[in-house]
Amino acid sequence: MEYGLKPLGRERFWLLLLLAPTLIGLIFGAFGSILATIILSFMKWDLLTPPTWAGIENYIALFTNEKFNTALTNTIKFSAMYVPGVVIISMFVAILLNRKIKGVTVFRTIYFLPCVTSAVATALIWNMIYGKDTGILNYVIQHLGGQSICWLCTDKAMMSVVIVNIWGAIGEGMIIFLAGLTAIPREYYEATKVDGANEIQQFFRITIPLVTPSIFFMTLIATINAFQAYDYIYMLTRRSQGDSSVPVVVFSIYRNAWNFFNYGGASAQAIELAIIVIVLMGIYFWMEKRFVVYE
Amino acid sequence: MTNRRQKFILDLITYTLLILGAVIMITPFLWMVATSFKFPADQFTKTIIPNPATINNFKELFGTHLDFPLLFYNSFLISGLITIGQIVTCAMAAFCFAVVNFRYRNLLFTLLLITMMIPAQVTLIPNFIIFKWMHLIGTKAPLLIPAFMGGAFGTFLLRQYFLTIPRDLVDAARVDGASLLRIFWNIYMPLSKPALAALAIFTFQGAWNDLLHPLIYLPSVPNTTLTVGLAFFQQQVAQGGKFTVLMAGGLISILPLIIVFFIAQRQFIEGISLSGVKR
Numbered sequence: 321m322e323y324g325l326k327p328l329g330r331e332r333f334w335l336l337l338l339l340a341p342t343l344i345g346l347i348f349g350a351f352g353s354i355l356a357t358i359i360l361s362f363m364k365w366d367l368l369t370p371p372t373w374a375g376i377e378n379y380i381a382l383f384t385n386e387k388f389n390t391a392l393t394n395t396i397k398f399s400a401m402y403v404p405g406v407v408i409i410s411m412f413v414a415i416l417l418n419r420k421i422k423g424v425t426v427f428r429t430i431y432f433l434p435c436v437t438s439a440v441a442t443a444l445i446w447n448m449i450y451g452k453d454t455g456i457l458n459y460v461i462q463h464l465g466g467q468s469i470c471w472l473c474t475d476k477a478m479m480s481v482v483i484v485n486i487w488g489a490i491g492e493g494m495i496i497f498l499a500g501l502t503a504i505p506r507e508y509y510e511a512t513k514v515d516g517a518n519e520i521q522q523f524f525r526i527t528i529p530l531v532t533p534s535i536f537f538m539t540l541i542a543t544i545n546a547f548q549a550y551d552y553i554y555m556l557t558r559r560s561q562g563d564s565s566v567p568v569v570v571f572s573i574y575r576n577a578w579n580f581f582n583y584g585g586a587s588a589q590a591i592e593l594a595i596i597v598i599v600l601m602g603i604y605f606w607m608e609k610r611f612v613v614y615e
Numbered sequence: 616m617t618n619r620r621q622k623f624i625l626d627l628i629t630y631t632l633l634i635l636g637a638v639i640m641i642t643p644f645l646w647m648v649a650t651s652f653k654f655p656a657d658q659f660t661k662t663i664i665p666n667p668a669t670i671n672n673f674k675e676l677f678g679t680h681l682d683f684p685l686l687f688y689n690s691f692l693i694s695g696l697i698t699i700g701q702i703v704t705c706a707m708a709a710f711c712f713a714v715v716n717f718r719y720r721n722l723l724f725t726l727l728l729i730t731m732m733i734p735a736q737v738t739l740i741p742n743f744i745i746f747k748w749m750h751l752i753g754t755k756a757p758l759l760i761p762a763f764m765g766g767a768f769g770t771f772l773l774r775q776y777f778l779t780i781p782r783d784l785v786d787a788a789r790v791d792g793a794s795l796l797r798i799f800w801n802i803y804m805p806l807s808k809p810a811l812a813a814l815a816i817f818t819f820q821g822a823w824n825d826l827l828h829p830l831i832y833l834p835s836v837p838n839t840t841l842t843v844g845l846a847f848f849q850q851q852v853a854q855g856g857k858f859t860v861l862m863a864g865g866l867i868s869i870l871p872l873i874i875v876f877f878i879a880q881r882q883f884i885e886g887i888s889l890s891g892v893k894r
Binding site for chain 2: 421490
């Protein structure tokens, strides 16, 4: 039997009213927009002249468009570094904080601070930290006897941007892992303690398997965020004339649509981005069935 | 004995790593504070205590053509209205999904959850075209209207919380003849204040920190949000300007949220934990 109250008489009308904003949002905001983006991706339109049908031209152009391929490669590289980085580091922090130590609240507050503040504001200071001639990082490196590094130049910029993005997301991951860790029943630890297991053995036998749901959830969130990452990249890698030293797909979509007025091409890029994310989600959910341990 | 020794070593490692990490996490903020109190001539000095110190950078924010008070007002108004819209419409939908039994409930809820995985960029272009067609670009409306159409994250978060409220309460109220709306308003709303607060904080924070949407809908200074204003300001300063004033602007822009965070830390943490629990 399904749970829940049955609406009576006039209440059906009220139910519809309560759901109306969400329904409108789903029809027009979400699925209508997706459909519209798909249709737009088959057209050529600059919003000034009437749109013309382009067929799969926009998609074919994506394969030969060197700039888009660079953007796609950058997004994949970025995700390949960012996702494992943020999942592993935030799990590590949560495990340390979960060891019944003093000052948990203070540590938690400090680690969470970058999640509260805007990427735009914190990127301002990261720009100063990464500065080639005036930055703090190079100042420290020079004092240790090293050479100045151009952190935001083409070859290093990707790594620098990934570091800042991870720095900004550790707090959220830490909370998700802490929630998962505290949900593990005490009895499991006490039972293995009776059997003579020490803290390190307990960690591998109990903590790791039972924290897999949190790893799964966090990997999911981090992947979605990685493919949409924009703020730090925009703020740290902007060049003159609106270009970027680490153009990612979202940057490319923005630029094609709002700088070059190529709305059809930008839509095709957005669809390709969505397809990649959907395929990845499919793989994740398939892996969830195989590797994630639920009690 | 060996166990106790092992514990001591593990504790030592734990504290060392956590403190090291905390230093990395907080240094950029300390640097921002320090720079914002320095004189422009000292903007690249490597001292953490500004000496001599000044508050002129903050005063100068009001003098620039950026119109900082206007940026602040815009960000505040937009974030506030978005928060109200989300709280109201998400609570309405979450109540239906958690409490009422109606046809297509599971289908509808699944569709809603699917939208959480779709990159926002996919919906950006058609939305922009519609708002442009309605001549709303350059106004706050395109940022506000979608907020009043519910949302997957908020609805999911509140539904999770609503499900923890004992069903006996609903059944008892129903026996007494209470209508759906009464149950929603008199039972679920008052009992869900922690979850509503968590969603309010999240939504406000997300809206306050958003860059992409204001960049598209309110692209020109001075009538835009703090994030877009700061991004423009940074570009100017990079071509030779006062980083100290820029840092003062950055600091002021993050201060309201840091204050809210210190006051309502529990709601923040619980909100994330709530969204992270298994469906």
